[in-house]
Amino acid sequence: MYKAYKYYLLPNLQQKELIQKTFGCCRFVYNQTLVYRQNLYETQNKFMNKFDCNNYLNRILKKKYPWLKEVDKFALTNSVHNMDTAYQKFFKEHTGFPKFKKKNNNRKSYKTDYCNNNIEVFFEKNKIKLPKLKWIKAKVHRQFTGKIKAAYVSQNPSGKYYVSILVETEHTPLYSTRSIVGIDLGIKDLLITSDGEKFENIQTTKKYADKLAKEQRKLTHKVKGSSNYNKQRIKVAKIYEKIHNIRIDNLHKISHKLICENQVIVSENLAVSNMIKNKNLSKSIQDCSWYELTRQLEYKTKWNNRQYIKVDRYFPSSQLCHVCGYQNSDTKDLTVRDWICPECGTHHDRDINAAINILNEGLRILNA
Numbered sequence: 001m002y003k004a005y006k007y008y009l010l011p012n013l014q015q016k017e018l019i020q021k022t023f024g025c026c027r028f029v030y031n032q033t034l035v036y037r038q039n040l041y042e043t044q045n046k047f048m049n050k051f052d053c054n055n056y057l058n059r060i061l062k063k064k065y066p067w068l069k070e071v072d073k074f075a076l077t078n079s080v081h082n083m084d085t086a087y088q089k090f091f092k093e094h095t096g097f098p099k100f101k102k103k104n105n106n107r108k109s110y111k112t113d114y115c116n117n118n119i120e121v122f123f124e125k126n127k128i129k130l131p132k133l134k135w136i137k138a139k140v141h142r143q144f145t146g147k148i149k150a151a152y153v154s155q156n157p158s159g160k161y162y163v164s165i166l167v168e169t170e171h172t173p174l175y176s177t178r179s180i181v182g183i184d185l186g187i188k189d190l191l192i193t194s195d196g197e198k199f200e201n202i203q204t205t206k207k208y209a210d211k212l213a214k215e216q217r218k219l220t221h222k223v224k225g226s227s228n229y230n231k232q233r234i235k236v237a238k239i240y241e242k243i244h245n246i247r248i249d250n251l252h253k254i255s256h257k258l259i260c261e262n263q264v265i266v267s268e269n270l271a272v273s274n275m276i277k278n279k280n281l282s283k284s285i286q287d288c289s290w291y292e293l294t295r296q297l298e299y300k301t302k303w304n305n306r307q308y309i310k311v312d313r314y315f316p317s318s319q320l321c322h323v324c325g326y327q328n329s330d331t332k333d334l335t336v337r338d339w340i341c342p343e344c345g346t347h348h349d350r351d352i353n354a355a356i357n358i359l360n361e362g363l364r365i366l367n368a
């Protein structure tokens with residue numbers, strides 16, 4: 001099993017310069033190989049694979065531009081491979097044609113591979129060894145065991161540096177349990193279980209909306225490209241980063257609790273990208289991060305030998321009475337929060353009833 005461990009880096013000035021140089025060289029190689037590949041197809045109608053592109057890097061680009069030899073060679077090779085992946089997707093998966101990488105992108109990263117102990121982590125002294133950079137101070141808050149495979153060095157818009165160490169390791173799954181649960185995703189309450197438990201939506205974006213708006217207004221009054229503009233941009237980026245970190249931390253706590261307590265988890269397969277087209281609810285839906293929550297549940301269930309089932313998005317979970325099966329079309333109105341079944345007289349909380357119906361449908365799929 002592969003796991004990634006992310007650490008906060010504290011590089012010195014020389015290491016920062018080399019990291020920035022590596023970012024720039026990776027961007028340059030990506031753009032140059034893309035241009036060469038595109039021109040070769042247009043002029044000679046020839047295709048290139050990633051090995052041809054890599055030969056072009058080593059035999060032509062490095063001779064023409066000697067400064068490419070100053071940075072990590074694995075980072076440049078992986079940049080070529082990334083370009084090849086994007087190029088292949090254009091033909092095979094009909095995605096957009098690969099775009100050229102811009103210099104002013106505030107989110108930068110590169111990948112380097114493990115070879116001959118060029119990547120090491122010194123847990124006792126909080127240091128990480130990376131190719132060309134040697135030993136860098138870091139906040140090594142977690143230890144791991146296993147074989148290091150690669151490292152991803154990145155810089156986020158707020159200017160902080162991180163490294164993600166990819167490790168081939170063993171994972172000890174949680175003990176099995178007999179509990180099963182259905183979950184209904186919502187906006188007022190982030191998640192409602194079939195047991196009646198409700199997880200509050202912390203609404204992080206709303207909490208920091210005024211502070212964010214204030215800093216963004218200051219940013220609009222700065223001259224773009226100036227030193228003051230960049231300082232203010234970092235302030236705005238730090239607020240966005242804080243919102244993101246609080247939200248992700250909350251989702252990890254919720255998903256971990258559900259995984260620990262239940263053997264089978266059933267949820268809706270929501271089309272979030274379509275739902276955010278609703279102008280009245282788009283901001284609230286994005287703040288909930290339903291996709292991220294379901295993504296976490298998906299990989300955590302695989303790690304711990306659990307089962308995660310997604311019910312069809314068109315299943316009318318909120319309209320059905322879980323006792324007798326009567327379908328009430330009046331509940332299509334989102335303002336209806338509870339209702340009484342005209343057939344059996346059962347009083348329903350809209351969300352809990354939906355979670356129970358999702359659980360029942362998931363069990364039907366499981367036993368089919």
